[in-house]
Amino acid sequence: MLTSIATVCLSGGLVEKLHACAAAGFDGVEIMDADLIAAYESPEEIRALCDRLGLTIDMFQPMRDIEGVSDDVFAENLRRAEAKFDIMQRLGTDLVLVCSNVATASVDDDAVAAAQLGLLADAAAARGIRIAYEALAWGRYVDDYRHAWRLVELADRPNLGVCLDSFHILSRGHDPAAIEEIPAEKIFFLQLADAPRLDMDVLSWSRHHRLFPGEGDFDLTGFLAHVQRAGYTGPLSLEVFNDTFRQTDVTRTAAHARRSLSWLADRTARERGTWADRLPEPQRAQGIDFVEIGGGDLDAVDRLLDRLGFAFRGRHRTKPVRLWTAGDARIILNEQLRAERPRLSAFGLVVADAASAAARADALGAPAVYRRSYAGEQELPAVASPDGTEVYWNDAPDGWLAEFEGGRGVESFGGRVDHINVAYPWQDFDEAVLFMTSAVGLDAEPPADVPGPQGLVRSQVMRSRDGIVRLPMNLAPPTAPMPSRHIAIRTGDVIGVARAARARGLDFLPVPDNYYDDLAARFALDPELLATLRELDLLYDRDDAGEFIHFYTPTIGDVFLEIVERRGGYDGYGALNAPVRLAAQRRAGVGA
């Protein structure tokens, strides 16, 4: 697989962008005209830098508003083109993108457009330059790749072919199957972009909201499969206009972009049953091995877990690490993170082949995590997710339990980890979605907005298909503090757990009385249940499938716990209660 990326995807100056692309492992780049124009380096210097960095300049782009015009306008367009061909020869690239005419087209006649494309190709041929013609989704007369291909066929020049862009095709709902009818040698270039399904004008959608493959709603594996079956063997190139990636760190975004292509090629190969470009097998999570809270002083967390009814299972033989359990829910307290406030620092997944899971994450560019271990201790491979939370894989689940000694507590309830709630600043959100999809094997559910007291919090649930791993991710608004993370424990009797915890002196996040008045209005609840909810600061939700009862502990450092009970087939997270929780936490002095 050859990989490429348009320089317009990244922030900074052209030289920075090229360094970042090379560092991320791209084979080539598409150089955007505007990036070159704003650079002090000459085309010859850029060419030499790309040579040194091992980057091919796969395409120069774009040439706009060429075809479908009157003769005098076309003559002027040819003059413009010749000037750009000069630049291309200095850059040492032989392929130029020509987008279908948006602004100046005045002749809606395929014969005229094809003739003009032919003349442009002839002018290019004299310089050894090839033309990749692309239908923009908002082209004046040509807005469909099949139409662009008809024009290319009609013009019939060896150095004229098409450029296919997944956004322009899928955003319009055009069937990509006809790509297979285009001869491989006439597909000169392939641009890939994902996007969320948005109901807005396609130009704004394209210019502001494109995403890297795996982060949006397009069926890019199906799209790529068509292109591969057509016989295309050129670069897979990313062209992603996105307001966020235009301003995030260039090196990090380039790595993120490169990961999206590895994911896409792997997924497409698996769906097609082909072997090239496969990464190590994705490992389905069979369970959550543990969740870890790290920090310099976790005494308050010990106290919290004790009052909740967790059992203390002892200290680690060689490290300042403690284990608490409630049934299958295992929480590790790690005081090796010396100077830090308590936070959700890691979680572990039970898989069939931990080494393969780690190898896959490594192939996707996730940084490996090192932790010192001693002879006889179980070693778990791990990587860091984009916010630093570490992800461990374990294929010998109970192996490390024996490393903890001196426990004495008795569990007062059985539970399991229901979900792990993490949070990302807005600029790292899409990267996190791709990481969780590609390296951890979770799927993205449709996102929702939750009104918090300091702005809308976007909630994006990532989960394994069977629901064993559920990872709601919160996106913080730019000016608001990051939401705290939390661990939700599922039990069959949340009322009993709450009552016992209260008897042991646990503080609850207090719920306003008005909430219960509203609950009574919304649902015709049994008065006794309502009284119990009110007494114990429990929150409630219901849908057609079942009921959800839950409560929150106060926040310690940057983490808190939630205890949940799912009755019937309720599969949500009590989203309607989130604004109440956020307001209560803000009042308690915690970040929104």
Next chain:
Amino acid sequence: MLTSIATVCLSGGLVEKLHACAAAGFDGVEIMDADLIAAYESPEEIRALCDRLGLTIDMFQPMRDIEGVSDDVFAENLRRAEAKFDIMQRLGTDLVLVCSNVATASVDDDAVAAAQLGLLADAAAARGIRIAYEALAWGRYVDDYRHAWRLVELADRPNLGVCLDSFHILSRGHDPAAIEEIPAEKIFFLQLADAPRLDMDVLSWSRHHRLFPGEGDFDLTGFLAHVQRAGYTGPLSLEVFNDTFRQTDVTRTAAHARRSLSWLADRTARERGTWADRLPEPQRAQGIDFVEIGGGDLDAVDRLLDRLGFAFRGRHRTKPVRLWTAGDARIILNEQLRAERPRLSAFGLVVADAASAAARADALGAPAVYRRSYAGEQELPAVASPDGTEVYWNDAPDGWLAEFEGGRGVESFGGRVDHINVAYPWQDFDEAVLFMTSAVGLDAEPPADVPGPQGLVRSQVMRSRDGIVRLPMNLAPPTAPMPSRHIAIRTGDVIGVARAARARGLDFLPVPDNYYDDLAARFALDPELLATLRELDLLYDRDDAGEFIHFYTPTIGDVFLEIVERRGGYDGYGALNAPVRLAAQRRAGVGA
């Protein structure tokens, strides 16, 4: 005029919101259900707080998905409603908003919907409660205010009327003229929101992009005129769902919101030729009196102006302030701002009645500026704009010139201030637009996005109709540094000014060579002109009306100068050159 605001417009908890609304001078509030639910204070406490703050609770909102349903669903809806009526009685408010059914409507029959609204009204009547029925733009069967009014007429209950919301009416392009056919006593409430024209689904548009009056594209004065002519005398209430205002400072946003109503009522009165609610007369700017650069040490700016060809006109008699001029362009250097980096600190406008201009700004809540002056010195009234830049008004233009003594320089060119470019962080942008519209009397032109190396910069030109005052405002992306501000001086011979300045040793912002290659490709430029542009680091643009040639000085502190020449009828700002300028400034170590 009675003013009100929905609590959902603001950030924070309900009590904070109420305090901010009172401080901003609102007469009342609409309390959003969700705000009360998340509050620990009981409805009785909220009622008492509003009493103490002098706020009426004008409406409780909203009750959703009531009408157009089967009998059993309606029975359950009535039960829900009764529970909310309880809350309303505790709050002491008698008006509730009922939005047209979005989710559960299953009976598309006006007779059924009207009958159910009638029954709801009867239940409310028993408590002394009135129902304001509103057509949501995305209601299932009722999405037009005229339809909502037909249902209200059909139901025919004294305590059932309509609520009109400008967004739901104008977003759908419905003609608001028919409002005048609704009897005044049946218009129970009026909600006002502006919005930019966006081509997207109306639900997302409404939930994320509403603006305060004067900040968007809706004809709200025309809308309000219809409502006033219908005889409505109730509160003008703001209901603005906006992702930004949900997170900005509650006190500042409430003041900003209140200003928008004063502006709207004033503008409507002027358009209708009525007298109530008028503010002091807006003052058309006849010219730019001066632009001021403030800072602790402005020596570098003196040097810059000298090399540009400005004349030194002397020091102020009593203050550490200096004056430089080039024709009508007057730049004041103010070293009273001791510890600060050089920045654009103020500008002055020539008007017919300075006191009236200041009184108007004061009535709009703009903070007055105090500057010490001595006997015999001209006093100019001034206010601070949202970013702190001071705006002065002068109706005796040359009055203060004589306060400067000891000048000796000779102007080497004649000029005038072409435009003043300011910058705002994204969260203050709409407030700034409203300030410039309402207090400074400028109009907003359609905004444009300029790709900078650290993200898209939104450019919003504010100008007086005659083009005498032009104020392009840049909106910085959240993570990028604030763009520097600048003063653009217009001359009839930019090439001569540039050449002379270079001869005097002025540094120019260097323009990449690649830019000139692109210029040659874009325009069939005279080779001699192209060579001159390249030699002097001049930028060029052209449109159907004329040509634009300009150059930039290096940035000092937070400010730089631009010299521009407009040939023919060119009326823009060289937007295509902005990315090159931004990249060059970033390379020179200046904020994006």
